[in-house]
Amino acid sequence: MQRTFAIIKPDAVAKGVAGRILSKIEENGFKVVAMKMMHMTDAQARGFYQVHRERPFFGSLVAFMTQGPSIVMALEGDNAIARWRELMGATDPAKAAAGTIRKEFASSIEANAVHGSDAPDTAAFEIPYFFSALEITAR
Ligand code: ATP
Ligand code: MG
Numbered sequence: 001m002q003r004t005f006a007i008i009k010p011d012a013v014a015k016g017v018a019g020r021i022l023s024k025i026e027e028n029g030f031k032v033v034a035m036k037m038m039h040m041t042d043a044q045a046r047g048f049y050q051v052h053r054e055r056p057f058f059g060s061l062v063a064f065m066t067q068g069p070s071i072v073m074a075l076e077g078d079n080a081i082a083r084w085r086e087l088m089g090a091t092d093p094a095k096a097a098a099g100t101i102r103k104e105f106a107s108s109i110e111a112n113a114v115h116g117s118d119a120p121d122t123a124a125f126e127i128p129y130f131f132s133a134l135e136i137t138a139r
Contacts, residue, residue: 002080003033005126007115010068013037017105018071021114024101025075028087034074034127034136040066048129057110064110072130081123084116 006025008018025032040048045065052058075084089100093112096103106112117123127136 001076001078002120002123003074003076003127004080004084004117004123005115005130006073006075006084006117008071008073009111009113009115010065010070011107011111012105012113013070014068015105017113021101021105022071024087025073028083030075030077030080030084032073033076034131035071036130036135037069037071038130039069042066048126060110074127074131074136081117081120085118088114088116 008021012018012021022032042062045062046053049058049061049065052061055061077083087101089096089102089106091102091112092109093102093106094109096106101114102112105114117126
C-alpha cells in the first residue's frame with residue numbers, strides 16, 4: 001500500500017466536474033483516506049509549489065491555484081503514486097493520452113484539472129503539508 005497526494009484544481013471545481021473526477025478516482029480503485037475543500041492562500045500555494053519558484057510560470061501558477069476553491073486529497077492503493085499520475089495524464093492536455101483526466105477535463109498546460117505527487121519523497125512532503133495525522137482515516 002502506498003499513499004499519494006492529489007488536488008482537484010480550481011479550474012475543475014469551477015467547471016463543476018469535481019464529482020466526475022472523484023468517480024474516476026473511486027472507479028480506479030483508489031481509497032480516499034483524507035479530503036477537504038479549501039481556497040488556498042498565496043503563501044500556501046507558494047509553499048506547495050516551492051520547487052517551481054524559479055520557473056517563469058511560477059507567478060501565474062500561484063495566481064491560478066488561488067483563484068478559487070480546490071479539493072485536496074490523500075489517496076491510498078497499490079502503487080498509488082504512479083497509478084494516479086497515469087490516470088491524470090500528461091501535464092499538457094494536448095499531449096495527454098485518451099481516457100486520462102487531463103485529456104477529458106484540462107483546459108491548458110496550466111489549468112490542467114488535477115495534481116499528483118510525482119515520487120514518494122514528494123508525497124511525504126505534500127500529504128502533511130495539507131493534512132494533520134488526525135485528518136487521515138485510520139484503518
Ligand atoms: P502537478 O505538479 O500539478 O501534478 P505536473 O507534475 O504534471 O503537475 P509540473 O511540471 O510539476 O507538472 O508543473 C506543476 C504545474 O505548473 C502544472 O500542473 C501546471 O499547472 C503548471 N505548469 C507547468 N508547466 C507550465 C507551463 N509551461 N506554463 C504554465 N503552467 C505550467
Ligand atoms: Mg509536479
